[in-house]
Amino acid sequence: MDALLGQVHALVAWAFSLANDYDVPSLIEAGVFFLFAGLALLFACGVIFFRNVVHSALSLTATFICVACLYLSIGADFMGAVQILVYGGAVAVLIVMAIMLTRRDNMAHSNPSRGLFRHAAAAVLTGLFLSGMAAVAILSPFKSAPQSLGDAAPGLADLMLSHYVLPFEVAAVLLLIAMIGAIVLAKGAEER
Amino acid sequence: MMSFMELFQLATHVGLHHFLLFSAILFAVGLFGLLTKKGLIPLLMCVELMLNAVNINLVAFNHYMPVYDYSGQLMAIFSVAVAASEIAVGVALAFRIYRDHGTVNVDDLDEMKG
Amino acid sequence: MEFPLLSTILIAPLVAAFALCFVPKDDREMIRRVAASATIFMLCLTVYAFFNFDTLEGGVQFAEKIPWVADLGVCYSVGVDGISMPLLLLVGVIGISAVYTSWNTEKRPKEFFILLLLLIAGVTGTFIARDLFLFLLSYELFVIPVFIMVLVWGSTKRLPKEFVAMKFIVFLLMGSAFMLVGVVLLYVNAYPAGERTFDFDALRLAGEMGRFSDSFQISTFPLLLLGFGSLLSMFPFHSWSPDGHAAAPTAVSMIHAGILKKLGAYGLIRVGVLLLPVGAKYWSPLIVTTAVMGVLYAAYIVMAQKDLKYIIGYSSVSHMGYILLGIMTLNATSVSGAVANMVAHGMMTALFFSQIGYIYERTHLRSIPELRGLAHYMPHLTIGFMLAGMTSLGLPGLIEFLPEFTIFVGTFGVYPVQALIAIFVIVFTALYVLRLLATLLFGPKDEKYAEIPDEQGASMVPLIVLGVFIVGFGLFPSLLMNVIDCGIEPLAPVFEQIANAPTMMGGVR
């Protein structure tokens, strides 16, 4: 009982203190973060739990966009743009196309899941992984010190074309090969 | 024990840990999907979720930690490229599977075992 | 530079094997002629080496040394001392006998002789190696030839030959796994990185400098023992051996019982006892006891066996027990006896198997109740069997008597009870050998063997070659013993050291 009273006290005191030092920008920041993060997680869950795979795909796109918004919120504007373009655009289209090409019948139950046991096991495993990662995040005494490195796009361009030009070129080859490979595989599938 | 207030304070001061936890959860959701979905395409979507989650990590570190260039974001960009390639190949393979098996459910893929 | 005698001996079968690759596979005559000439050449050289071995000078002779693998500290270092010289001779003798025993191989002769020559080369390399790496390299060379030979040319009796081939190899290699751990431990502990070497003498030197602590020796020796002991068919790690004999083609049985097992014993002396004397001493009561148990146990099993190859297989387990006994008693007398017995038993067993092979090849029988009264039609075969049998039961005047006697002399003073049992087994040996000979050779005539020719020409070669050595060394043992003696004599300090080391029973025996 006492503990409860204590909590109530604290709540009241907090309300007062809130009035005292009302840090608007920080709260807005928090609001934005929680809004988009929450939405992203919600949509992510939608990817998994929608019965209709098209809905899942749309949900995935929504997740991507929410994440892009988060990027924007911490100043990674270029990254946000890439996210929207590549994920929200290209990948989503690819996926929807794939769905259309591999499924021509009723979409109602087009996103089946494994059995109950598998869900339970997956939940345990996922939970363990999550708690591990959370523990890692919490146990690490990061000394965060946000700073501005200037505009992201020029900074990235600078890196990409000087420091990391080689990976950049290799990534080009990678995309080329992925394209060729995808064509070959898909073509092979067609020519039955 | 932490009081509500401190908790709230902690929650409202959005920082690195928020993003780390968020990305961990997103990753976990993707992982959960990867383990439970049947269709190949939903599985690919889940993979994308996981890769995306990691990107959030990278971008967040790049923003919050005392670093002097954008290499974290760059890494994320490369990861996007890789993810895109992966999904392209994955989709092509989905066609293969669909052709061979008439379905894209991976639980039918057990020709090889033991 | 001296003529590289030992290398020539080593290379001869390899060259022949290589040459055989280019002989058309239907030209049987050519194939066996090539194989035979290689082994004859080998025999001549080994005999030359044996009789030119300077027993007064002793030490390592005909040595050659070429740096080989620099960073492991490996040299191509060959040479023979008084211990390995007789065994090299044994290889030469059994090599030629094996080739001639297989003279009439009809099934895929080309591959057969290639593998046989490889096998011979491998065992040769082991005995002449003065470097542990080279030793190991040749030591396990037998694996593939033996496996394939059993598989293709073997015979199925109690167990399918495929199964036996597998058991044979896996068993031995499992043993050698332990041995390899031991060897690596030795190698690493002997010298600090950069100075390491596989050279036997250098390793011994390291031992003398005290690089191998007592506890290290005690823990490492069992590893080596497991490896070498299982090749030596030490009880209770012998079960690969009789089955292996039974399934293998004759030539392989000869080499297997005649040489391979000796390889185990040789390794045990060369690596186990000489490098880890204190460890050997510590375990010796246990090993001696199991050795004697093996002697008795295998002799008992022979009593119940009917299949000729199983009989000889188990009897060789029994005889190898004597050798192990001699080695692990760890004094100069017993070890010399063991080394001599290695030669003796090798020749004896090879002779036995070659005779069995002869009869099996022609009748496809080798079970005692099915074969009888062979003496009526095959006097030469009878002589072969009698000679082998009498050698086996330790008849004086034949090669095996004096080595056994020496082992007994060496052992009796140290382990009287064990020695007593071991000596008593000579009665059993007589019993089973005589039973075998009696049923196989003597008794009423059986017309079904009338058509089978007696040994003639090529098939007499094993009998003659082995017989000459069995009788010759039996009547003039000093030919053999002097060589062995000059190999054992320099080891006196080792035995001295051992004499004062504690055993697992505590104290000094």
Next chain:
Amino acid sequence: MDFWAISIEIAITVLMLLTLLVDLLLPKDSDRRAVAFITVIGLVSVFVFSLGQYHLSPSETFYMGLFIADNYSLFFKQLFILGMIFVVLFSLEYAHKFIRYRGEFYSILLSSLLGMCVMASANDFITLFVGLELMTISFYILVGFRMDKAASGEAAVKYLLVGSGSTAVMLYGISLIYGATGSLDFLTICRNIHLFYAAGLAGVVLIMAGFFFKLSAIPFHMWAPDVYQGAPTPVTALLAMSSKAAGLAVFMRVLYVAFPILGTYWMTLLAAASALSMIGGNLMAMKQKDVKRMLAYSSIAQAGYMMAAMASADYAGIKAVMFYATLYLFANVGAFAVLSVVEEERGGTTHAHITGLSEASPMLAAVMTISLVSMAGVPPTAGFAGKIYIFTAAVDYGYVWLAFVGFVMSMMSIYYYLLVVRAMYRDLEPQEEDSARPIVPNFSVRVTALLSAAATLVVGVWPDFLARATNFASQTFMR
């Protein structure tokens, strides 16, 4: 910027584009041997050219040390190139029979090679990641390249799914390392004390998990058997030798260059994974009936051996790994060359398919035997010397138990290798007479098979040359 440092990569890229181009130019119905020959000739010239890159002076780097062309990477690159040459050579007939898009096949082979080469030289996580993914994605495609076989597609899907999972984990690890140290550059990371953060520690293990996946170490091995079995045989060969070697090369660089201060931390893990892989891989291989699948399990064990040497974390260990990777390459080339011929002639790679091979083609049977024995580590093949190097390194560091497990398991492994030999050499049942029908492999297969067998034997009997080469490469690496 020094293009000399990336000349090999440039050459391979050019070659890759050339093959694409030639493929386009060739008439539609021509067989693509020309492409294969171009590939081989090109790779041989690259190989010869690369010999000239060994150096005693400090290593060349391409831009700010992010890409280093040291002797170590050079050695591995040559290894990959060599493996690729062999694979292309022995798969000529195989590709002709089973691969529909041969021109693209060779291009993608080359792109995977490019990925490996980039990995071997990578000195920061971005380059590493991109190279790794280039290789991996190429392999996803290659594994699915047999359009006529459903198993091939299935294998590709499995590889892709598990591989993506592993990519995600590895990326996660990289992100944590980045978070802890603020850098992706190995040379910067290695000096950063913040690696001891939980994030750093977790990052290391996550990265290791990614590499364990590549090396198919237990318990990250589950994909390997299915993928090896389903993939086209030449691709399986590459997976077993090159992909694994590339993983090793970069794994060692990451551990030794980026995380040396965590040595005691990851060594334990390596030793444990090594022991698990050696035991599990060998035991599971025992009951396999399909040779390719058996080789998959055996490759798990082989990875275990190599990790045992890595666990000792000094130049002797690196050298042992390099030595072993080389001889493993030779052994694999031999084995898979034979298997590809068998699959081509008899339509499969199970024990039933290789039965009677010793009569159908003694040469192939002998090569197979030698290769398998080398994998088991029995003299006089190279495997024996390799094992001695590996376990000497392990024992030297104090991992006696690891050496013990390794030797015992490697000798146990002879069992399943000999099962194959047994199938090839055993007497044929009357109804199997068909299996004795002669197989005459074509010239390139013969050359490849004999070369690999000869190399296995020569290295086994006279390991000095290879030992010197690996010493040279590894010592400059540790410098």
Next chain:
Amino acid sequence: MFDFALYHAWLIPLLPALAFLVIGLGTRQDKKKSAIIGITAIGASFLLSLGVVGAVLTKRLVMAAPFVMKTVWAHIGGMDLGMGVLIDSLTAMMLVVVTTVALMVNIYSVGYMEHDPGMGRFFAFLSLFAASMLGLVISLNFLQMYIFWEGVGLCSYLLIGFYYYKISAREAAKKAFITTRIGDFGMLLGILLIQITFGTMDFIELKTLVPQYIWISGTSFLTVIGLLLFIGPIGKSGQFPLHVWLPDAMEGPTPVSALIHAATMVVAGVYLIGRAYFIFAELPIVMNVIAWLGGFTAFFAATIAVTQRPFKRILAYSTISQLGYMMLALGVGSLTASMFHLMTHAFFKALMFLCAGAVIEAMHEEADIFKMGGLRHRMPVTFKCMTIGVAAIAGLPPFAGFFSKDAILAAAAEVSFPLYLLASVTAFMTAFYMSRLLFVAFFGEVRDDCPAQETNAFMRWPLVVLAVLSVISGAWGHFAGFGDWVFYGVHEEEAINWAIAGSSIVLSLVAMWLAYQIYVEKRWSSFQIARRLGVLYDLSYHAYYIDEIYAFIRELAVDKLGRLALWIDTHVVDGVVHGLGRLAKGVGAVLALPQNGDVQRYVAIFYTGVVALVAYSLFYAVKILSVTGGAF
């Protein structure tokens, strides 16, 4: 001349050995040449032996001062193993006995074996036997003796099994070898102990070392050695528990029985003890054992011999009995008597066996004496010779046996009355059964179907020579002073003790009379007596069922145990091996169970591994944090 013989004494065994080689490798197929070579070699040895005797007599090489030549045979592990020649009076006596009998048997065999296709082989083996036996006789040390000891064993084996197509012969040969092997085992132990204790096996060196040893350490350990050494003679000389092979050994050709199993080889045991008497004589316990065992064997074998029917079997048991006598003599300390009896026995037993051979051949391989009868008419020479033999063994003066047996009885009486009594009873029984043999086979009516004819000259003359020797050797030995030469310790002048001699003569005569009454006059029916005796007769007739007991023991302790061991080996030892193999495979199969093709399971296992690694890293991180307190 004598010097030549002495210094070339090593030729004595070598010549027959060479003959063996020549016959074995060359002339085996040619009967005549083989015979000539064999006889020539043994004849030369005989001459040389005579020369040696001459040398011994002229140079007075008594046992205390022998002539020695030696060479190193092998040097091994710190032991010097010598080979050499030791010539003294004992050796000389043995040489002459052996060569004489061997020569006679060789000549006899020419006749006996003339129709046998294996005659060449036979002569080869005979030569080898002679070589081994002579080598044994001139042995300088225990090892050499053991070597030739085994050599004679081998020859015995070969010759017993000469008719290898006969299963009985084959089995008898085997039995002989194995039984003597058991004895050899003990002897080998003894020799080993001597080598270990004294560091030498040389008789001459031991002769000086043993007394010193006894002086220092007493006799207890030496007693063990002595007993072990004695096991060898028990086997070889057919003493009680190991006598079973000797009767069976009669499966061999009769000349072989004469040479080996009567005259020479079986006395090797006696000879060994005589040679090593300087050890045995110092060990009273061992001496007692020898004496009593000898006495018992003598009596025991005699009781069996009384009821046997086959000709050679009776002789065989009589041999055992006589060997027992010799042992008894040794045991009571009279080397002289023993050796004397050895010599005389060699002659008359060889004689009787050769007679037996003649009879059996004449009877077309019929051995049962009760199927013979009246042979004295058909084979007069043989009959006369046989009679001389029987008289000799019965101890009737002036035949050879009288002198030697008397000496033994006298020696026994001097030491122990019970032994004397035993010996006397045995003497009585000996006379009885030998006369029984003589009377049944040679007296009575000639049967209608009797094919017997007198034998040919080759077989006849050796009989005559041996008969002469059987007559004169005793008296000659006695009066020419055998005891002056062959003795141990201090030589005592011995005269015939007429009390003992007289009583033994009386006993013998009574026994012969009894036999005559039963078997010739048929005053008492032998069957009635047998029935009366009942169990005793059965026991005796079946040799106390010792063979059966041994067979039972062998079945139990060897064959059954062997089968048990085999079972253990295939099911337990091998079972463990196979089980381990299966276990490994099984574990592999279990480990591969998760590999069911389900890719999501693969992912799950992958992530399980990841989680485990993360857990490890967290554990490590917490440890670091706790160490550093979170400060970096």
